[in-house]
Structures are given as structure tokens and as C-alpha cells.
Amino acid sequence: MTQKGVILLGILTIDDLTHSFGKKKVLQGLSLDVPERSVFGFLGQNGAGKTTTMKAVLGLLKPSGGGAISVCGEAVRYGEVTANRHIGYLPDVPEFYGYMRPQEYMALCGAVSGMDANRVKSRTEELLALVGLAGTTNERIRGFSRGMRQRLGIAQALLNEPRLLICDEPTSALDPAGRKEMLDTMLAVRSQTTVLFSTHILADVERVCDRVAMLHGGKTVFSGTLNEIRSRRAADGYSVAFTNDGERDYFLNAVATQLPDVRVTVDGGAIVLNFTDGRAGGARLIALFARLNLVPSLFEECVPTLETMFMEVIG
Amino acid sequence: MNGFAPFLKKEFTESKRTYRAAIMLIVMLFFGIIGPLAAKFLPQMLEMLMPDNISAEDMGVLNLFMRDPSALDAWAQYFNNMSQIGIMMIAIMFSGALASEAGKGTLIPLLARGLSRPAAVVAKFVCQASLWTLFYAAAAAVTWGLTSALFPAQGYLTPQLFFSHFGLWLFGIFVLALTLFMSAILKNVIMVLLSMVGSWFVMAVVTSVYPSSARYNPLTLSTSATNIAATNQPGFYLPAVLITAALAAASLLAAVFAFKKRAL
Known part of the structure; x- marks a missing residue:
């Protein structure tokens, strides 16, 4: 993105990424721009190419x-x-050395990153407390539950205060309590780092x-802020309902002739009307x-949910 | 080679915590102790167990086995155990070095934070080679001590004996490097072990089809350690030493390059 000779870059930009596994084309010109200080959701079905x-x-895979x-x-x-010194990465199913204690593993990670040992120690204490593992420092990782891992x-x-935290399906394998803890942790760190996480759980x-x-x-089909995406598609439909069937039929007849x-579409008790304008x-x-002198008991704009958009995209 | 030192430390911790180092040490020390003891006392035990009414003809055959034992018999026992069970043990123990780390994904978080792949491969080799060298030396020292106590006044520290030890140790280093290479390219432990059995088979077949090639064959250093110690010209086997050293270096190099290319 060049603008008046100034190169404006998000914290992560991907341009025209293409990759195939054998004959299977997984990514076909994927482009993505993640601005700083955002929590960026990377959506897609299983096998869509998120992990790739x-x-x-x-830099673990050559496109x-x-x-x-x-x-x-x-x-x-x-x-x-x-480039990895800017990134913290949480793999989809993180695997650790089971014979280590959590702070030993953190020390290994810190040493590999070239961090100062004292800094690693203090960060480890802070972070293990942040994620609720402060009481497990004498246990071996072998005995950890999936959520704890x-x-x-x-x-x-x-650990090394990354500017970009990449999480690969951090909540998919967790129970509701573990999921909530993970989401809370992501919200807690958003002030310090940009978060990119992949998921197929729309509620998250x-x-x-x-x-x-x-x-x-293999491509980005839509991208933007949640509000932008919603408003782009907003207000193409209205849901209405009436207190009795007489009013309802009167209304339906009028619609058929005048609009x-x-x-x-009749959806249970409600009538959904989709306009092109x-x-x-x-x-x-x-x-x-x-004109009809009718007062509906319900009049609501149908805001497209992420789910309806997701289903629409995958057909 | 970023991250080499911390990863090497992790390798040693792993060997200790998974009891791999302890098992290796115990087994190898056991070989060190059992060799001289068996050489000294097995003939006596056989004699005690022998029936009284043995024919003169059978006695002649038995006497072949029961000639007075020597220091060389102690070393023969040691070489036998070490070249068969010892070498097999290290191949099995380290077969998963890269294959299982790649399979499980334990390397991913470390690679993502800047550990270089060659550093990981070389650190694994350094750790394995150190354990092998250290424990080999310990086992040989124990055998030497016991042998000199049980067979006093025998020439047991000949240059030939040193050559035999060096050859067997080097063969072990070669097996470690080859296992690491197989582990870098193959998917799991079973495939690595099969490939090692295959490599051994190839070397054994070459020796039996072309007996004259023995002086060039790495396997000779392992299977003929006793013969080498008993021979007058260990220099005859120098080509095998050079070839084994070259193959070990090539295997290590190939492991580094293969692992760089491996998709994780």
C-alpha cells in the first residue's frame, strides 16, 4: 500500500499468498491486512487453510x-x-515436553529467544499468574489438562512481549469454562498486543x-470491522408480527398487491420481508x-449475523 | 545456529528425566562388569556342572572351550555385548529423536521463536554422542580394571586393543548419525528402526558376498573388534575407520539438510 510515497503497513500484511499440498490448492492468492491494536478473527471452515x-x-512453511x-x-x-521476534505463537494443539515443569519450559523458550534470564523469570511469574497456572510450578507438564496446556x-x-500474538484455534478443543478463560485472557492482553486468532466458533x-x-x-471473501461487515449487509430485511391471524392475513394480502x-418468507409467527432497496x-x-392503519406487535430490522453470512459464503 | 546452547541443555535434561541416560549407563556398565567375570568364571562353572561319567571323546571337545581363560576372552565378551546389544540399544533409544519431535509438534513453539533447525539437529547429535562416549569410556574402564585384577600379569593394554575400542566407538558414532538422518526424513520410530535394520543388513550382505571388502566395511569395526585386538596389524583395518568416519560426517550433514526441508 503506497500512499504519497509513504509505505503504510499493518502489523501483518499478506499479499497474494498461494500454496498447494500436492494437487490440492489450499491458498489461492490470499491477502490480509491486520492493523495494530486489533483483535482480529480469522474465520474459515476446517481445512480452509487457516493453519497453513x-x-x-x-516462516515454518514455504508457500x-x-x-x-x-x-x-x-x-x-x-x-x-x-521476523518472528515480533510474534508470539500458540499452535492449535500445543505440545510441550512432558517431563518439564512450566517455569522450566518458559526458561527454555526465553533462552531460545535470547532474553535475559532475570527478565524471563519475572515475566514467567507474571504470565503464569495471568493465565491461572501460578499454583502449578512444581508439577510436570505431563499431568496438565488440555485447558492447562x-x-x-x-x-x-x-513471554517476549510480542507485538503480534497468533493463536491457532485457541478455543476449539476446550470445554465452556476453558473457552471462557481463554477468551478472557485474549481480552486481557489486547492492550499490550495485537491478536490474530483463527476459529470457526462464531460466538467467540x-x-x-x-x-x-x-x-x-483459498481467498479472503470478506474482511473489515465487525460493524462494517454488518452494516454492509444490514437492513435488507425486516421481521414483522401481528397479534392475531386476521391482521396477519390482511397484511399479507396488502403486501402481495402493493409491494x-x-x-x-413466513418464519413461525413472524413474517420476514426482504427488499432489494x-x-x-x-x-x-x-x-x-x-395506509392500512395497522400496528404490528413486532417490527425489527434483520441484522445479518456472522452465522448467516458464514453459511451464505460456504453455500 | 541460534538457540544451540539452551536446546543442548534441554537435550541433556530430557535424557536424564526420561531415564534414557540412566538405562544406557546401567546397561553399559553391566557389560563392563560381566565381560571379565564371565571370562574368568564361566569355564569353572561349566566344570562344576559337568557330569562325572563323561567320555574321553566328549572331554576332548569340551577342553577346547575350557582352555585357560585369558584377558583377551574378557575383552571378547565385552566387544560381543557392546557391538550387538549396545549398538542396538542406542539405535532404538535415539530413533525417535527428530521423528517424534516433528510428529508431535513439540519443536514448533521453539522454532517459532527463533531456534534454528540445524542447531536442533546438531544439539541432538552432540548430546547423544557425549552420552555414548562418556558411558563407553566408563564401561571400558570398568572392564580394564576388572580384567587386570582377575588376569594379572597379562598383556592387556596393547595398541591393537586401543584400535579395537576406537573402531567400535566410532561405529557407535556412525550409528547415531545414521539414526539421526533416518529420524530426520522418516515419519515415525518404527520406520526409523526398520531403516536401521535394513542398513545393517546391506553391510552384512556386502561382507558375506565380498569377504575381501571387510577391511573397508564399517560393520567390521563392530563385528570383528576382538579379531582386530588379537591381530598384529590393526592398520589393515584403517580404511574401514576412514570410511566410517566419512559416513558418520555425511549422515550428520544429510540430517541437517533433510530436516531443514522437512515440513512441520
């Missing part, structure tokens, strides 16, 4: 069809790890993300109520 994208960002990735303005090259994983990822996205991108067919361009259609609907 993340591994490419970390077979090329593409450019930069993290904090530094180009990512396969096999090189210089996931939390140790996030503590490990945050609605809860913590301010931006999303959806990956489908012929409307698609009508968005809010202008809503205004015509209100005018119709006035």
Missing part, C-alpha cells in the same frame, strides 16, 4: 506458489526467523474481535402500515 496461513507467517508476507514491516522468508501455550507465546468472534476476515476457497417487489424498502413498509 499461520505457518507461512511464521509453493509464492506471495509476500510482512510482519511489522519486515519481510518473512521461509526458514528465517528474524492451552493456557501455558498462551503464557509461552506472550462476536465476543472478542473487532475485526474479522473470512477465508474460503410486489418484496420477497416474503434496503432502508428505502423499510420506509415503504412503514407507509403501508399507515
Whole structure:
């Protein structure tokens, strides 16, 4: 993105990333821009290529069809790890050395990152407390539950105060309590770091993300802030209901004759009307109520949920 | 080679905590103790267990086995155990070094924070080679001590004996490097072990089909350690030493390059 000679870069930009496993094309020109200080939800079905994208960002996988990735303005090259000092990574199912204690594992991670040993020690205490593992310092990781491993994983990822935290499906394998803890942790760290996390759990996205991108067919099919995405599609439908069937039938007949361009769906007690002209259609609907002297018991704009959009995309 | 030192430390901790180092040490020390003891006392035990009414003809055969034992018999026992069970043990023990780390994904968080892949591979080799060297020396020292106590006044510290030890130790280093390479390219422990059995089979077949090639064959250093110690010209086997050293270096190098290319 060049603007008047100034290169503006998000904390992570991916441009035209293409990769195939054998004959299977997983990524076909994926582009993504993650701005600083956001919690970015990376949506997609299982097998859509979310993990592949993340591994490419970390330089762990060589994109077979090329593409450019930069993290904090530094180009990512396969096999090189210089850009990784900005990144904390939580793998989808983090695996640790079971014979180690959590703080020993943190010390190993810190030493590999080249951090000062005292700094590692104090950060480890802070982080293990943050993720609720402070009381387990004498236990071996072998005995940890899945949720505990996931939390140790996030503590490990945050050790060197990364500017970008990448979490691969951090909540998918957890029970409701573990999920809530994980989401709370992500919300707790958003003031310190940008978070990119992949998921197919839409409720999690609605809860913590301010931006999303959806990956489908190897490309980003939509991307932006949650509000933008909602408003882009908002107000193409209205849901109405009446107190009795007489009013309802009267209304349906009137719609059929006076608003012929409307698609009508009866959904239980409610009637959903879809207009092609968005809010202008809503205004015509209100005018119709006035002419008919009808007062609906329900009048609601149908805001498309992430779920309806997700289902629409994957068909 | 970023992250080499902390990863090497992790390797030693792993060997200790998974009891790998302890098992190796115990087994190898056992070989060190049992060799001289068996050489000294097995003939006596056989004699005690022998029936009284033995024919003169059978006695002649038995006497072949029951000639007076020597220091060389102690070393022969040691070489036998070490070249068979000892070498097999290290191949089995370290077969999963890279295959299981790659399979489980334990390396991912460390690679993601800047550990270089060659550093991981070389650190594993350094740890394994150190344990092998240290424990080999300990086992040989025990055998030497016991042998000199049980067979006093026998020439047991010949240059040939040193050459035999060096050869067997080097063969172990080669096995470690080859196992590491197989572990870098193959998916799991079973495949690594099969590939090691296959490599051994190839070397054994070459020796039996072309007996004259023995002086070039790494396997000779392992299977013929006793012969080498008994021979007058260990220099005859120098080609095998050079080839084994070259193969070990090549295996290590190949392991580094193969693991760099491996998708994780």
C-alpha cells in the first residue's frame, strides 16, 4: 500500500499468498491486512487453510506458489526467523515436553529467544499468574489438562512481549469454562498486543474481535470491522408480527398487491420481508402500515449475523 | 545456529528425566562388569556342572572351550555385548529423536521463536554422542580394571586393543548419525528402526558376498573388534575407520539438510 510515497503497513500484511499440498490448492492468492491494536478473527471452515496461513507467517512453511508476507514491516522468508521476534505463537494443539515443569519450559523458550534470564523469570511469574497456572510450578507438564496446556501455550507465546500474538484455534478443543478463560485472557492482553486468532466458533468472534476476515476457497471473501461487515449487509430485511391471524392475513394480502417487489418468507409467527432497496424498502413498509392503519406487535430490522453470512459464503 | 546452547541443555535434561541416560549407563556398565567375570568364571562353572561319567571323546571337545581363560576372552565378551546389544540399544533409544519431535509438534513453539533447525539437529547429535562416549569410556574402564585384577600379569593394554575400542566407538558414532538422518526424513520410530535394520543388513550382505571388502566395511569395526585386538596389524583395518568416519560426517550433514526441508 503506497500512499504519497509513504509505505503504510499493518502489523501483518499478506499479499497474494498461494500454496498447494500436492494437487490440492489450499491458498489461492490470499491477502490480509491486520492493523495494530486489533483483535482480529480469522474465520474459515476446517481445512480452509487457516493453519497453513499461520505457518507461512511464521516462516515454518514455504508457500509453493509464492506471495509476500510482512510482519511489522519486515519481510518473512521461509526458514528465517528474524521476523518472528515480533510474534508470539500458540499452535492449535500445543505440545510441550512432558517431563518439564512450566517455569522450566518458559526458561527454555526465553533462552531460545535470547532474553535475559532475570527478565524471563519475572515475566514467567507474571504470565503464569495471568493465565491461572501460578499454583502449578512444581508439577510436570505431563499431568496438565488440555485447558492447562492451552493456557501455558498462551503464557509461552506472550513471554517476549510480542507485538503480534497468533493463536491457532485457541478455543476449539476446550470445554465452556476453558473457552471462557481463554477468551478472557485474549481480552486481557489486547492492550499490550495485537491478536490474530483463527476459529470457526462464531460466538467467540462476536465476543472478542473487532475485526474479522473470512477465508474460503483459498481467498479472503470478506474482511473489515465487525460493524462494517454488518452494516454492509444490514437492513435488507425486516421481521414483522401481528397479534392475531386476521391482521396477519390482511397484511399479507396488502403486501402481495402493493409491494410486489418484496420477497416474503413466513418464519413461525413472524413474517420476514426482504427488499432489494434496503432502508428505502423499510420506509415503504412503514407507509403501508399507515395506509392500512395497522400496528404490528413486532417490527425489527434483520441484522445479518456472522452465522448467516458464514453459511451464505460456504453455500 | 541460534538457540544451540539452551536446546543442548534441554537435550541433556530430557535424557536424564526420561531415564534414557540412566538405562544406557546401567546397561553399559553391566557389560563392563560381566565381560571379565564371565571370562574368568564361566569355564569353572561349566566344570562344576559337568557330569562325572563323561567320555574321553566328549572331554576332548569340551577342553577346547575350557582352555585357560585369558584377558583377551574378557575383552571378547565385552566387544560381543557392546557391538550387538549396545549398538542396538542406542539405535532404538535415539530413533525417535527428530521423528517424534516433528510428529508431535513439540519443536514448533521453539522454532517459532527463533531456534534454528540445524542447531536442533546438531544439539541432538552432540548430546547423544557425549552420552555414548562418556558411558563407553566408563564401561571400558570398568572392564580394564576388572580384567587386570582377575588376569594379572597379562598383556592387556596393547595398541591393537586401543584400535579395537576406537573402531567400535566410532561405529557407535556412525550409528547415531545414521539414526539421526533416518529420524530426520522418516515419519515415525518404527520406520526409523526398520531403516536401521535394513542398513545393517546391506553391510552384512556386502561382507558375506565380498569377504575381501571387510577391511573397508564399517560393520567390521563392530563385528570383528576382538579379531582386530588379537591381530598384529590393526592398520589393515584403517580404511574401514576412514570410511566410517566419512559416513558418520555425511549422515550428520544429510540430517541437517533433510530436516531443514522437512515440513512441520
